[in-house]
Amino acid sequence: MHIMEGFLPWQWCLVWWLIALPCLALGIYQLKRVLKADREALPLLGVTGGFIFILSSLKLPSVTGSCSHPTGTGLSAIAFGPWITAVIGAIVLLFQALFLAHGGLSTLGANTVSMGIVGPLAGWAIYRGLRDTRVSMFVTVFLACAFADLFTYVVTSLELALAYPAQMGGVGSSFVVFMGIFAVTQVPLAILESVILVLVFKYIVQLRPGILVRLKVFPEGMITAARSDA
Amino acid sequence: MLRKYRFEILAILAIIAFCALFLYTSSVMGNAEFAGSDDVGSSQISKITGIPEESFHPLIWQWVAPSGEIESALFALQAAIGGIFVGWFFGYWKGLKEQVKE
Numbered sequence: 001m002h003i004m005e006g007f008l009p010w011q012w013c014l015v016w017w018l019i020a021l022p023c024l025a026l027g028i029y030q031l032k033r034v035l036k037a038d039r040e041a042l043p044l045l046g047v048t049g050g051f052i053f054i055l056s057s058l059k060l061p062s063v064t065g066s067c068s069h070p071t072g073t074g075l076s077a078i079a080f081g082p083w084i085t086a087v088i089g090a091i092v093l094l095f096q097a098l099f100l101a102h103g104g105l106s107t108l109g110a111n112t113v114s115m116g117i118v119g120p121l122a123g124w125a126i127y128r129g130l131r132d133t134r135v136s137m138f139v140t141v142f143l144a145c146a147f148a149d150l151f152t153y154v155v156t157s158l159e160l161a162l163a164y165p166a167q168m169g170g171v172g173s174s175f176v177v178f179m180g181i182f183a184v185t186q187v188p189l190a191i192l193e194s195v196i197l198v199l200v201f202k203y204i205v206q207l208r209p210g211i212l213v214r215l216k217v218f219p220e221g222m223i224t225a226a227r228s229d230a
Numbered sequence: 231m232l233r234k235y236r237f238e239i240l241a242i243l244a245i246i247a248f249c250a251l252f253l254y255t256s257s258v259m260g261n262a263e264f265a266g267s268d269d270v271g272s273s274q275i276s277k278i279t280g281i282p283e284e285s286f287h288p289l290i291w292q293w294v295a296p297s298g299e300i301e302s303a304l305f306a307l308q309a310a311i312g313g314i315f316v317g318w319f320f321g322y323w324k325g326l327k328e329q330v331k332e
Contacts (some may be wrong), residue, residue, distance in 0.1 A: 003269075046318065047319045049321060053313075061252045061256070062255075066265050066266065068266070083263060096308070101295060104270075104290060147317040177278075192245065208326075
Protein backbone atom coordinates (compact mmCIF):
# COMPACT_ATOMS: atom_id res chain seq x y z
CA MET A 1 0.00 0.00 0.00
CA HIS A 2 2.98 2.30 0.08
CA ILE A 3 2.99 5.01 -2.51
CA MET A 4 6.66 5.14 -3.38
CA GLU A 5 8.73 8.27 -2.88
CA GLY A 6 8.49 10.53 -5.91
CA PHE A 7 5.40 8.84 -7.32
CA LEU A 8 2.96 11.41 -5.99
CA PRO A 9 2.96 15.02 -7.23
CA TRP A 10 3.94 17.46 -4.48
CA GLN A 11 0.50 19.09 -4.46
CA TRP A 12 -1.09 15.78 -3.47
CA CYS A 13 1.65 15.07 -0.94
CA LEU A 14 0.74 18.36 0.69
CA VAL A 15 -2.99 17.63 0.66
CA TRP A 16 -2.55 14.26 2.40
CA TRP A 17 -0.04 15.65 4.88
CA LEU A 18 -2.52 18.40 5.79
CA ILE A 19 -5.22 15.77 6.39
CA ALA A 20 -2.89 13.49 8.35
CA LEU A 21 -1.36 16.06 10.71
CA PRO A 22 -4.48 17.11 12.68
CA CYS A 23 -5.46 13.44 13.06
CA LEU A 24 -1.99 12.65 14.43
CA ALA A 25 -2.20 15.61 16.81
CA LEU A 26 -5.55 14.37 18.09
CA GLY A 27 -4.08 10.86 18.42
CA ILE A 28 -1.11 12.06 20.49
CA TYR A 29 -3.46 14.05 22.74
CA GLN A 30 -5.75 11.04 23.26
CA LEU A 31 -2.76 8.75 23.81
CA LYS A 32 -1.43 10.93 26.63
CA ARG A 33 -4.86 11.03 28.25
CA VAL A 34 -5.50 7.28 28.03
CA LEU A 35 -2.06 6.37 29.42
CA LYS A 36 -2.43 8.85 32.26
CA ALA A 37 -5.91 7.59 33.20
CA ASP A 38 -5.03 3.90 33.28
CA ARG A 39 -1.55 2.43 33.60
CA GLU A 40 -2.82 -0.93 32.41
CA ALA A 41 -3.51 0.63 29.01
CA LEU A 42 0.21 0.65 28.20
CA PRO A 43 0.63 -3.15 27.93
CA LEU A 44 -2.49 -3.33 25.73
CA LEU A 45 -1.05 -0.60 23.54
CA GLY A 46 2.22 -2.55 23.37
CA VAL A 47 0.47 -5.72 22.25
CA THR A 48 -1.85 -4.14 19.67
CA GLY A 49 0.90 -1.84 18.40
CA GLY A 50 3.39 -4.72 18.33
CA PHE A 51 1.13 -6.57 15.94
CA ILE A 52 1.09 -3.58 13.59
CA PHE A 53 4.89 -3.77 13.54
CA ILE A 54 4.91 -7.53 12.92
CA LEU A 55 2.09 -7.87 10.40
CA SER A 56 3.04 -4.87 8.29
CA SER A 57 6.55 -6.27 7.84
CA LEU A 58 5.32 -9.53 6.31
CA LYS A 59 5.07 -9.35 2.56
CA LEU A 60 2.91 -12.26 1.55
CA PRO A 61 2.17 -13.67 -1.91
CA SER A 62 -1.37 -13.45 -3.16
CA VAL A 63 -3.71 -14.69 -5.88
CA THR A 64 -2.80 -11.92 -8.32
CA GLY A 65 0.82 -13.09 -8.56
CA SER A 66 2.14 -10.17 -6.56
CA CYS A 67 3.00 -9.65 -2.92
CA SER A 68 1.50 -7.35 -0.37
CA HIS A 69 1.44 -6.98 3.37
CA PRO A 70 -1.33 -6.99 5.98
CA THR A 71 -1.68 -3.91 8.16
CA GLY A 72 -2.58 -5.27 11.61
CA THR A 73 -4.31 -2.04 12.55
CA GLY A 74 -7.75 -3.46 13.34
CA LEU A 75 -7.06 -4.60 16.90
CA SER A 76 -5.63 -1.27 17.94
CA ALA A 77 -8.53 0.57 16.29
CA ILE A 78 -10.97 -1.49 18.36
CA ALA A 79 -9.10 -1.00 21.63
CA PHE A 80 -8.01 2.63 21.29
CA GLY A 81 -9.92 4.11 18.35
CA PRO A 82 -8.62 5.28 14.99
CA TRP A 83 -6.66 8.36 16.11
CA ILE A 84 -4.27 6.61 18.49
CA THR A 85 -3.90 3.88 15.87
CA ALA A 86 -2.91 6.59 13.39
CA VAL A 87 0.03 7.53 15.63
CA ILE A 88 1.34 3.92 15.77
CA GLY A 89 0.72 3.51 12.03
CA ALA A 90 2.70 6.66 11.31
CA ILE A 91 5.64 5.40 13.43
CA VAL A 92 5.72 2.11 11.47
CA LEU A 93 5.46 3.95 8.16
CA LEU A 94 8.25 6.34 9.18
CA PHE A 95 10.49 3.36 9.98
CA GLN A 96 9.72 1.87 6.58
CA ALA A 97 10.29 5.17 4.76
CA LEU A 98 13.63 5.80 6.47
CA PHE A 99 15.17 2.33 6.42
CA LEU A 100 13.33 0.22 3.86
CA ALA A 101 12.57 2.68 1.03
CA HIS A 102 8.95 1.56 1.27
CA GLY A 103 7.07 4.78 0.87
CA GLY A 104 8.93 8.02 1.44
CA LEU A 105 8.86 11.15 3.52
CA SER A 106 6.91 13.12 0.93
CA THR A 107 4.32 10.34 0.56
CA LEU A 108 4.24 9.59 4.30
CA GLY A 109 1.18 11.81 4.67
CA ALA A 110 -0.73 9.88 2.01
CA ASN A 111 0.38 6.52 3.40
CA THR A 112 -0.57 7.56 6.94
CA VAL A 113 -4.02 8.55 5.72
CA SER A 114 -4.57 5.14 4.11
CA MET A 115 -2.99 2.76 6.63
CA GLY A 116 -3.16 4.84 9.79
CA ILE A 117 -6.39 6.79 9.50
CA VAL A 118 -9.04 5.71 7.01
CA GLY A 119 -8.37 1.96 7.26
CA PRO A 120 -8.62 1.92 11.09
CA LEU A 121 -11.56 4.35 10.89
CA ALA A 122 -13.42 1.89 8.66
CA GLY A 123 -12.63 -1.00 11.01
CA TRP A 124 -13.64 1.07 14.01
CA ALA A 125 -16.94 2.04 12.34
CA ILE A 126 -17.76 -1.63 11.74
CA TYR A 127 -16.87 -2.42 15.36
CA ARG A 128 -19.00 0.41 16.72
CA GLY A 129 -21.89 -0.63 14.52
CA LEU A 130 -21.78 -4.22 15.74
CA ARG A 131 -20.62 -3.83 19.36
CA ASP A 132 -24.00 -3.40 20.95
CA THR A 133 -25.81 -5.91 18.77
CA ARG A 134 -26.12 -9.64 19.37
CA VAL A 135 -23.32 -10.39 16.93
CA SER A 136 -20.56 -12.41 18.62
CA MET A 137 -17.66 -10.34 19.94
CA PHE A 138 -15.20 -12.43 17.94
CA VAL A 139 -17.13 -12.00 14.69
CA THR A 140 -17.10 -8.25 15.31
CA VAL A 141 -13.32 -8.31 15.83
CA PHE A 142 -12.87 -10.40 12.67
CA LEU A 143 -14.93 -8.05 10.50
CA ALA A 144 -13.37 -4.90 11.95
CA CYS A 145 -9.83 -6.19 11.32
CA ALA A 146 -10.68 -7.31 7.79
CA PHE A 147 -12.23 -3.96 6.91
CA ALA A 148 -9.35 -1.99 8.43
CA ASP A 149 -6.98 -3.96 6.20
CA LEU A 150 -9.06 -3.80 3.01
CA PHE A 151 -9.97 -0.13 3.30
CA THR A 152 -6.31 0.80 3.59
CA TYR A 153 -5.84 -0.50 0.08
CA VAL A 154 -9.05 1.05 -1.22
CA VAL A 155 -7.76 4.42 -0.02
CA THR A 156 -4.32 3.87 -1.58
CA SER A 157 -6.08 3.13 -4.87
CA LEU A 158 -8.16 6.28 -4.51
CA GLU A 159 -5.12 8.41 -3.69
CA LEU A 160 -3.36 7.18 -6.81
CA ALA A 161 -6.48 7.51 -8.98
CA LEU A 162 -6.97 11.13 -7.88
CA ALA A 163 -3.37 11.97 -8.71
CA TYR A 164 -3.34 9.98 -11.96
CA PRO A 165 -6.74 9.99 -13.65
CA ALA A 166 -6.81 7.90 -16.82
CA GLN A 167 -7.02 9.78 -20.12
CA MET A 168 -10.07 7.73 -20.97
CA GLY A 169 -12.55 7.57 -18.12
CA GLY A 170 -10.70 9.80 -15.66
CA VAL A 171 -10.46 9.11 -11.94
CA GLY A 172 -13.11 6.37 -12.01
CA SER A 173 -11.40 4.11 -14.49
CA SER A 174 -8.00 4.75 -12.91
CA PHE A 175 -9.49 3.79 -9.54
CA VAL A 176 -10.74 0.47 -10.94
CA VAL A 177 -7.27 -0.31 -12.30
CA PHE A 178 -5.50 0.47 -9.02
CA MET A 179 -8.15 -1.43 -7.06
CA GLY A 180 -7.34 -4.43 -9.27
CA ILE A 181 -3.69 -4.19 -8.24
CA PHE A 182 -4.06 -3.40 -4.56
CA ALA A 183 -7.44 -4.42 -3.21
CA VAL A 184 -7.89 -7.76 -4.98
CA THR A 185 -4.43 -8.87 -3.88
CA GLN A 186 -5.42 -7.95 -0.37
CA VAL A 187 -8.57 -10.05 0.11
CA PRO A 188 -6.90 -13.35 1.15
CA LEU A 189 -4.36 -11.46 3.26
CA ALA A 190 -7.11 -9.57 5.07
CA ILE A 191 -8.89 -12.82 5.92
CA LEU A 192 -5.70 -14.47 7.20
CA GLU A 193 -4.74 -11.42 9.23
CA SER A 194 -8.17 -11.17 10.83
CA VAL A 195 -8.31 -14.85 11.84
CA ILE A 196 -4.97 -14.41 13.61
CA LEU A 197 -5.99 -11.17 15.30
CA VAL A 198 -9.17 -12.85 16.57
CA LEU A 199 -6.94 -15.44 18.22
CA VAL A 200 -4.81 -12.69 19.77
CA PHE A 201 -7.96 -10.99 21.00
CA LYS A 202 -9.07 -14.24 22.63
CA TYR A 203 -5.77 -14.38 24.55
CA ILE A 204 -6.21 -10.79 25.70
CA VAL A 205 -9.74 -11.63 26.90
CA GLN A 206 -8.40 -14.61 28.83
CA LEU A 207 -5.39 -12.89 30.38
CA ARG A 208 -6.47 -9.32 30.97
CA PRO A 209 -10.22 -8.84 30.63
CA GLY A 210 -10.22 -5.95 33.13
CA ILE A 211 -8.57 -3.45 30.82
CA LEU A 212 -11.02 -4.23 28.01
CA VAL A 213 -13.90 -3.55 30.38
CA ARG A 214 -12.36 -0.34 31.73
CA LEU A 215 -11.64 1.00 28.25
CA LYS A 216 -15.25 0.03 27.42
CA VAL A 217 -14.08 -2.00 24.43
CA PHE A 218 -16.94 -4.43 24.93
CA PRO A 219 -19.68 -4.62 27.58
CA GLU A 220 -18.59 -6.48 30.72
CA GLY A 221 -21.25 -9.16 30.33
CA MET A 222 -20.00 -10.10 26.88
CA ILE A 223 -16.39 -10.40 28.04
CA THR A 224 -17.31 -12.49 31.09
CA ALA A 225 -19.42 -14.78 28.91
CA ALA A 226 -16.57 -15.20 26.41
CA ARG A 227 -14.14 -16.03 29.22
CA SER A 228 -16.24 -18.82 30.65
CA ASP A 229 -16.85 -20.13 27.16
CA ALA A 230 -13.23 -20.32 26.02
CA MET B 231 -12.01 -29.56 23.66
CA LEU B 232 -12.83 -28.68 20.06
CA ARG B 233 -14.81 -25.66 21.21
CA LYS B 234 -12.12 -24.53 23.61
CA TYR B 235 -9.49 -24.38 20.89
CA ARG B 236 -11.76 -23.33 18.03
CA PHE B 237 -9.84 -20.13 17.27
CA GLU B 238 -6.49 -21.91 17.30
CA ILE B 239 -7.90 -24.50 14.90
CA LEU B 240 -9.37 -21.79 12.68
CA ALA B 241 -6.04 -19.96 12.57
CA ILE B 242 -4.15 -23.11 11.59
CA LEU B 243 -6.74 -23.93 8.92
CA ALA B 244 -6.52 -20.37 7.55
CA ILE B 245 -2.72 -20.60 7.33
CA ILE B 246 -2.92 -23.97 5.58
CA ALA B 247 -5.55 -22.65 3.15
CA PHE B 248 -3.40 -19.61 2.47
CA CYS B 249 -0.35 -21.76 1.68
CA ALA B 250 -2.44 -24.05 -0.53
CA LEU B 251 -3.79 -21.04 -2.41
CA PHE B 252 -0.25 -19.78 -2.94
CA LEU B 253 0.99 -23.14 -4.21
CA TYR B 254 -1.98 -23.32 -6.55
CA THR B 255 -1.58 -19.80 -8.00
CA SER B 256 2.17 -20.12 -8.38
CA SER B 257 1.78 -23.38 -10.32
CA VAL B 258 -1.08 -22.12 -12.51
CA MET B 259 0.39 -18.68 -13.21
CA GLY B 260 3.70 -19.63 -14.75
CA ASN B 261 4.81 -16.05 -15.26
CA ALA B 262 3.85 -14.72 -11.84
CA GLU B 263 6.78 -12.79 -10.39
CA PHE B 264 5.30 -12.16 -6.94
CA ALA B 265 6.71 -8.67 -7.01
CA GLY B 266 5.56 -6.17 -4.40
CA SER B 267 2.22 -4.54 -5.20
CA ASP B 268 3.92 -1.19 -4.51
CA ASP B 269 6.12 -1.75 -7.58
CA VAL B 270 3.19 -3.00 -9.65
CA GLY B 271 1.35 0.19 -8.66
CA SER B 272 4.31 2.33 -9.69
CA SER B 273 4.58 0.69 -13.11
CA GLN B 274 0.84 1.23 -13.54
CA ILE B 275 1.39 4.94 -12.86
CA SER B 276 3.99 5.08 -15.60
CA LYS B 277 1.59 3.24 -17.93
CA ILE B 278 -1.21 5.75 -17.26
CA THR B 279 0.96 8.84 -17.55
CA GLY B 280 3.20 7.55 -20.32
CA ILE B 281 6.24 8.68 -18.33
CA PRO B 282 8.89 5.98 -17.88
CA GLU B 283 9.39 4.82 -14.28
CA GLU B 284 13.01 5.99 -14.27
CA SER B 285 11.82 9.57 -14.74
CA PHE B 286 10.12 9.63 -11.34
CA HIS B 287 12.60 11.10 -8.89
CA PRO B 288 12.24 11.26 -5.13
CA LEU B 289 10.96 14.63 -3.94
CA ILE B 290 12.84 14.16 -0.68
CA TRP B 291 16.17 12.32 -0.70
CA GLN B 292 15.77 8.73 0.43
CA TRP B 293 18.21 6.11 1.66
CA VAL B 294 17.82 2.87 -0.25
CA ALA B 295 19.18 -0.40 1.13
CA PRO B 296 22.14 -1.41 -1.07
CA SER B 297 20.82 -4.95 -1.54
CA GLY B 298 17.80 -7.17 -1.03
CA GLU B 299 19.61 -8.93 1.80
CA ILE B 300 20.07 -5.74 3.78
CA GLU B 301 16.47 -4.79 3.13
CA SER B 302 15.20 -8.15 4.36
CA ALA B 303 17.38 -7.82 7.46
CA LEU B 304 15.74 -4.50 8.24
CA PHE B 305 12.30 -5.98 7.64
CA ALA B 306 13.15 -8.78 10.06
CA LEU B 307 14.24 -6.11 12.53
CA GLN B 308 10.85 -4.44 12.23
CA ALA B 309 9.07 -7.73 12.93
CA ALA B 310 11.44 -8.43 15.82
CA ILE B 311 10.67 -5.07 17.44
CA GLY B 312 6.98 -5.91 17.24
CA GLY B 313 7.66 -9.40 18.60
CA ILE B 314 9.50 -8.01 21.61
CA PHE B 315 6.55 -5.77 22.49
CA VAL B 316 4.00 -8.56 22.07
CA GLY B 317 6.05 -11.14 23.97
CA TRP B 318 7.04 -8.73 26.73
CA PHE B 319 3.52 -7.64 27.56
CA PHE B 320 1.87 -11.04 27.15
CA GLY B 321 4.55 -12.37 29.49
CA TYR B 322 3.82 -9.55 31.94
CA TRP B 323 0.10 -10.39 31.89
CA LYS B 324 0.77 -14.08 32.27
CA GLY B 325 3.02 -13.37 35.27
CA LEU B 326 0.38 -11.17 36.89
CA LYS B 327 -2.18 -13.92 36.50
CA GLU B 328 0.12 -16.54 38.05
CA GLN B 329 0.77 -14.22 40.99
CA VAL B 330 -2.93 -13.84 41.68
CA LYS B 331 -3.31 -17.62 41.74
CA GLU B 332 -0.64 -18.12 44.41
